[in-house]
Amino acid sequence: MTFRNRLIAGFSAILLLITIFSAIVYYLGNTLDTKVDNIVNDRYTKVRLGEKILANASQIQNQINLTTLNPSMKAVDQRDLLLLSSQIHEDFTHLDDLTRLTEGKTFLKKARESFSVYEVATQKTTALVNESSGLNDNARLMSVYNLEMVRKAFADDMGQYIDFQEDVMMTTSNNAKASIERSKLIIVGFWLLLVFLALLIGSNVMRGALRSINRISSVMDDFEAGHHGALPRITIEEKDEISDIAVAYNRMADALEERENREKLYQQELETENWIKTNLAEVASIYQDNRDMTALSEKLLSKIVPLVGASCASLYVMDHSSETPMYVRSGTYAWDIRSDAQSSFVHGEGLVGQCAKEAKLLSLRVPENYIRVFSGTGSAQPEHLLLLPICHNTEVIAVLELASFQPVEGGGMTLLSEITNHSLGTSIRNLQYQKHVEQLFSESQTYNEELQVQSEELLQQQEALRSLNERLEEQVKISEMNSRYKSEFLANMSHELRTPLNSILVLAQILRENKDGNMSSKQCEYAETMVMSGNQLLNLINDILDLSKIEAGQMTLLEESFPLQEPIQELNHQFLPMMDRKGLTFNLLMAEELKAMSVSLDKQRLLQILRNLLSNALKFTESGSVTLRVYIHEEDPFTLGFEVTDTGIGISQEHQLGIFEAFRQVESNTSRKFGGTGLGLAISQELASLMGGSITVRSSLHAGSTFLLTLPVEGTYCARLPESAAALEIAPLHVHMSEQTFxxxxxxxxxxxxxxxxxxxxxxxxxxxxxxxxxxxxxxxxxxxxxxxxxxxxxxxxxxxxxxxxxxxxxxxxxxxxxxxxxxxxxxxxxxxxxxxxxxxxxxxxxxxxxxxxxxxxxxxxxxx
Missing domain, CATH: 3.40.50.2300 (Response regulator)
Incomplete structure (x- = not known):
C-alpha cells in the first residue's frame, strides 16, 4: 500500500470513529432532550392545566358565595359563570388530548364527571340564589353549602389526577438522571477507545513512512560534497510517495552526472576556443610585423605547423607578374631542399592547382616514396597530406600544403580553417597591393619631380589670387558699410528735413485756401508758391531716398493687376491743366485694343517713371506739344511701349549717354535756364530695369526728344474688362466737416x-x-x-x-x-x-x-x- 493510501486509510478510520462517537453523543443527547422535553412540556403542562381548572372552579364558587353573603348584590352574573365553565371544558379537552397513560385517563375521566356534577349543582344554586332574597334564607344557604361540598369532591378527584402526573414527572426525571449518568460512562469509554485506535493507526502509518525516509536518508548521507564519481542510487522496495522521492533523487543524480559530463565537454570546447583565439591573435601579429611575402610565409609556417601537429609544410601564392597566373612556393617548413619537387603550378595543375581550382580542402594518404621528413637522428615518411585553399573575396589566392604523421583533427583543424578562410587571404592580398603600390609609387616619383615645379608656379598664382580676394573682400565690406551708413544718413536726414517741411506745407495749404477771404491776390500767389516749393523739396527728398534704396538693393516691387487705362487717365488729369497753363498741346494716344485690357505691374512705379518723363518734356518744351503714346511692341506681343515725345530743346548726341546718370543735366553751366536735380531719369532707368524693361532716347539738338519705356508683361495681360471699365475715371476726394466733435x-x-x-x-x-x-x-x-x-x-x-x-x-x-x-x-x-x-x-x-x-x-x- 502506498504511503498516501495508508494516510488516507488511517485518517478515514479515525474520521469514521469520530463520526460514530459523534452519532452516539448525538443519540444520547437527543434521548435526554426528549425525556427532559417530556418532563417539561408534557407533564408540567398537564399539572398546570389541572391547577388552572381547580382555580376556575374555585372562582365560580367564590362568585356564588360573594352574591349570597353580600346584601348589595341581588343576583349572580350568569355570563361570567358561563365563561369560566366554558374555559374549564376547553382545558379538560386539552388534557384529554395530552393524557396518554390509561391510569391518567381514568383519573381525568373521574375528575371530569365530578365537574359535570359540580356544574349541574352550580346551575341549580345560581337559580336559587337569584330567585330568593335576604340573608336568613335557609334554603339558599343550604344550597350554597351543598355546592361547596360538591366542589371539594371535584377538587379531590382533580387533585388525584394532578398527583398522578407529578408522580409520573418525578419518575421520568429520575430516569433522565440515570440516563445521563449512563451516557457519560458510554461517552468516556468510547472516547478512550477512539484515542487508542487513533494512536494505533498513526503509529502504523508513521512506522512505514519513517522506514522509507530512513532508507533515503542513509543513501543521502553516503553522498559526499564535491563528489565527482558515480553518485549512489536509492533502491526502491515498494511503490509509495516516499518511493517517488527516491525516484526524483535518482533522476537528480542522473541529471547531475549528465550536467557534469556536459560541463567537462564545455570546458574542453572553451579551452579549445581560447587556444584557437590566442593563436589567431599571435598569427595576426605576424601579419602586422612582416611586409615581405617570403618572410611572412616562413614565420607563418613556423607558427602553424607545430600547433596543428604537422611535420612539414609549404605555402604557394598566386603571382600575377607572368602572362599566365601561377601559384609559386613562397615559404617552406622542414622541407627537403634536395628533392626535385615542383615549385610552381598553374590553375588545375597537380594537387596544388587542383585545390585552387576546386577551392576546397583535399585530405589524402601519402603513398610510398612521396615525401620524407628528415632530422639529425633519421628520417621517416609522413602518412597524411592536407591541402587547404586560401581565399579572398571568393578568389583562391594561395594554397597551404601540410604533411603529418597523424591526421589533423579537432582544434587544429578549426584553427587552420579560421586562418585560411579569413585573415590569411586578406593579409596576402594586402601585401600584394602594397607591393604594387610601392611599384607605382616608384614610377610616380619621376612624375612628382616634374609636377613639383608646376606646383610651385601654381602656388605663386594662388597666393596672388588669395591677396586679390582679400582686397576684394575688404572692398565689399567697406562698400556694405558705406551703403549702410548712407542709408542711415539718408533716413535721418529725411526725418530732419520732413519735420520742418511738414509744418511749412500744412500752414501753406491753410493760407492757400484763404477760408476767411482776407488775403490779397498777391498773398494768395505767395501761398501758392510756398506750396509748390515745398512739394518740389519733398519730391527731391523722395528722389534721393528712392535712389538710395535702389543702390542698396532695398527697392521692392509690388505687382498688382489693374486696367491699363487707369494710370493713363490719372496722368491726363494731372498734366493736362499744367500743359494748358503753359500753352502746350497734350496728346494722349492709346491703341484701341489696349483701352479695355489689364496688366500686372507695379502701378505706382509705372506712374513714377511716366511722371518723370512727362515732367521733363513739360519743363524743356516752350511751345508746341507733348505726346504720350501707349502701344504693343511690334516685335514682341508681350511687351508694352510707352513713348513720350516733345517739341522741346532736344539733346545733343554727346549728352545722350550721360543723362541717365544721377545729378547729370542737359544744362551743366551755372547760367542754366531750366532747373532740376538730375535725379529723375536716373531713378526712372533703375526702376525700369527692376521691372524688367528699359528706357531709350532718340533726340537731336533743337528738334525735340522721344523717350521710349518698354516693359514686359504677363501673357494674361490682355484679359478684357467690362465695357464700363473703359470709361473709368477717378473721382476727387471731398473731405466733409464732422458734425460730431471728436x-x-x-x-x-x-x-x-x-x-x-x-x-x-x-x-x-x-x-x-x-x-x-x-x-x-x-x-x-x-x-x-x-x-x-x-x-x-x-x-x-x-x-x-x-x-x-x-x-x-x-x-x-x-x-x-x-x-x-x-x-x-x-x-x-x-x-x-x-x-x-x-x-x-x-x-x-x-x-x-x-x-x-x-x-x-x-x-x-x-x-x-
Whole structure:
C-alpha cells in the first residue's frame, strides 16, 4: 500500500470513529432532550392545566358565595359563570388530548364527571340564589353549602389526577438522571477507545513512512560534497510517495552526472576556443610585423605547423607578374631542399592547382616514396597530406600544403580553417597591393619631380589670387558699410528735413485756401508758391531716398493687376491743366485694343517713371506739344511701349549717354535756364530695369526728344474688362466737416507740427489734445476721453513705438485707434509701426486731404456723408 493510501486509510478510520462517537453523543443527547422535553412540556403542562381548572372552579364558587353573603348584590352574573365553565371544558379537552397513560385517563375521566356534577349543582344554586332574597334564607344557604361540598369532591378527584402526573414527572426525571449518568460512562469509554485506535493507526502509518525516509536518508548521507564519481542510487522496495522521492533523487543524480559530463565537454570546447583565439591573435601579429611575402610565409609556417601537429609544410601564392597566373612556393617548413619537387603550378595543375581550382580542402594518404621528413637522428615518411585553399573575396589566392604523421583533427583543424578562410587571404592580398603600390609609387616619383615645379608656379598664382580676394573682400565690406551708413544718413536726414517741411506745407495749404477771404491776390500767389516749393523739396527728398534704396538693393516691387487705362487717365488729369497753363498741346494716344485690357505691374512705379518723363518734356518744351503714346511692341506681343515725345530743346548726341546718370543735366553751366536735380531719369532707368524693361532716347539738338519705356508683361495681360471699365475715371476726394466733435490726441515733440496740425484739425471741428512724448500721452489717455491718437515716432524719453506697445497692453484704452506719423520714409518704417500697434501709417510731410480721410476711416461712429 502506498504511503498516501495508508494516510488516507488511517485518517478515514479515525474520521469514521469520530463520526460514530459523534452519532452516539448525538443519540444520547437527543434521548435526554426528549425525556427532559417530556418532563417539561408534557407533564408540567398537564399539572398546570389541572391547577388552572381547580382555580376556575374555585372562582365560580367564590362568585356564588360573594352574591349570597353580600346584601348589595341581588343576583349572580350568569355570563361570567358561563365563561369560566366554558374555559374549564376547553382545558379538560386539552388534557384529554395530552393524557396518554390509561391510569391518567381514568383519573381525568373521574375528575371530569365530578365537574359535570359540580356544574349541574352550580346551575341549580345560581337559580336559587337569584330567585330568593335576604340573608336568613335557609334554603339558599343550604344550597350554597351543598355546592361547596360538591366542589371539594371535584377538587379531590382533580387533585388525584394532578398527583398522578407529578408522580409520573418525578419518575421520568429520575430516569433522565440515570440516563445521563449512563451516557457519560458510554461517552468516556468510547472516547478512550477512539484515542487508542487513533494512536494505533498513526503509529502504523508513521512506522512505514519513517522506514522509507530512513532508507533515503542513509543513501543521502553516503553522498559526499564535491563528489565527482558515480553518485549512489536509492533502491526502491515498494511503490509509495516516499518511493517517488527516491525516484526524483535518482533522476537528480542522473541529471547531475549528465550536467557534469556536459560541463567537462564545455570546458574542453572553451579551452579549445581560447587556444584557437590566442593563436589567431599571435598569427595576426605576424601579419602586422612582416611586409615581405617570403618572410611572412616562413614565420607563418613556423607558427602553424607545430600547433596543428604537422611535420612539414609549404605555402604557394598566386603571382600575377607572368602572362599566365601561377601559384609559386613562397615559404617552406622542414622541407627537403634536395628533392626535385615542383615549385610552381598553374590553375588545375597537380594537387596544388587542383585545390585552387576546386577551392576546397583535399585530405589524402601519402603513398610510398612521396615525401620524407628528415632530422639529425633519421628520417621517416609522413602518412597524411592536407591541402587547404586560401581565399579572398571568393578568389583562391594561395594554397597551404601540410604533411603529418597523424591526421589533423579537432582544434587544429578549426584553427587552420579560421586562418585560411579569413585573415590569411586578406593579409596576402594586402601585401600584394602594397607591393604594387610601392611599384607605382616608384614610377610616380619621376612624375612628382616634374609636377613639383608646376606646383610651385601654381602656388605663386594662388597666393596672388588669395591677396586679390582679400582686397576684394575688404572692398565689399567697406562698400556694405558705406551703403549702410548712407542709408542711415539718408533716413535721418529725411526725418530732419520732413519735420520742418511738414509744418511749412500744412500752414501753406491753410493760407492757400484763404477760408476767411482776407488775403490779397498777391498773398494768395505767395501761398501758392510756398506750396509748390515745398512739394518740389519733398519730391527731391523722395528722389534721393528712392535712389538710395535702389543702390542698396532695398527697392521692392509690388505687382498688382489693374486696367491699363487707369494710370493713363490719372496722368491726363494731372498734366493736362499744367500743359494748358503753359500753352502746350497734350496728346494722349492709346491703341484701341489696349483701352479695355489689364496688366500686372507695379502701378505706382509705372506712374513714377511716366511722371518723370512727362515732367521733363513739360519743363524743356516752350511751345508746341507733348505726346504720350501707349502701344504693343511690334516685335514682341508681350511687351508694352510707352513713348513720350516733345517739341522741346532736344539733346545733343554727346549728352545722350550721360543723362541717365544721377545729378547729370542737359544744362551743366551755372547760367542754366531750366532747373532740376538730375535725379529723375536716373531713378526712372533703375526702376525700369527692376521691372524688367528699359528706357531709350532718340533726340537731336533743337528738334525735340522721344523717350521710349518698354516693359514686359504677363501673357494674361490682355484679359478684357467690362465695357464700363473703359470709361473709368477717378473721382476727387471731398473731405466733409464732422458734425460730431471728436477728441484727437496729437503726440509730437516738435511744436511746429503741433501748431500746424492743430490748426487744421480744429478747423474741421476736432478737439485737439497735445502731448510732447509718450509718457505725457499715456497720462492724457488715463485722465481724458480720447477718440483717436496721432502718434509721432521719434520723440525723447518714450518714443512712439514704446508708447503704442504700452497703449495696446492697457485693458482700459487698449482698443483706441492709433495713426502713426513719421518723418522717416524707409521701407521697414511702416512695418515697424504696424507691429508696434498702429492701425494705420502716414509719412511726413502730411497731405491734409489724406490725413483727414484716414481720420474719418478710423474714428468710431464716423459720418458716411
Amino acid at each position: 477728441s484727437i490726441l496729437l503726440v509730437d515733440d516738435d511744436m511746429r507740427n503741433i501748431y500746424s496740425l492743430s490748426a487744421v484739425l480744429e478747423e474741421y471741428n476736432y478737439r485737439v489734445i497735445c502731448a510732447a512724448n509718450g509718457e505725457e500721452a499715456l497720462s492724457m489717455l488715463e485722465t481724458q476721453e480720447i477718440d483717436l491718437v496721432l502718434m509721432d515716432i521719434m520723440m525723447p524719453d518714450m518714443d512712439g513705438y514704446e508708447a503704442m506697445r504700452v497703449i495696446r497692453q492697457s485693458p482700459v484704452f487698449g482698443k483706441i485707434p492709433i495713426i502713426a506719423l513719421t518723418a522717416k520714409a524707409m521701407k521697414e518704417d511702416r512695418d515697424l509701426c504696424i507691429e508696434a500697434g498702429a492701425d494705420d501709417y502716414i509719412s511726413k510731410p502730411v497731405r491734409l486731404d489724406k490725413l483727414l480721410s484716414i481720420i474719418q476711416v478710423w474714428l468710431p461712429g464716423r459720418n458716411s456723408s
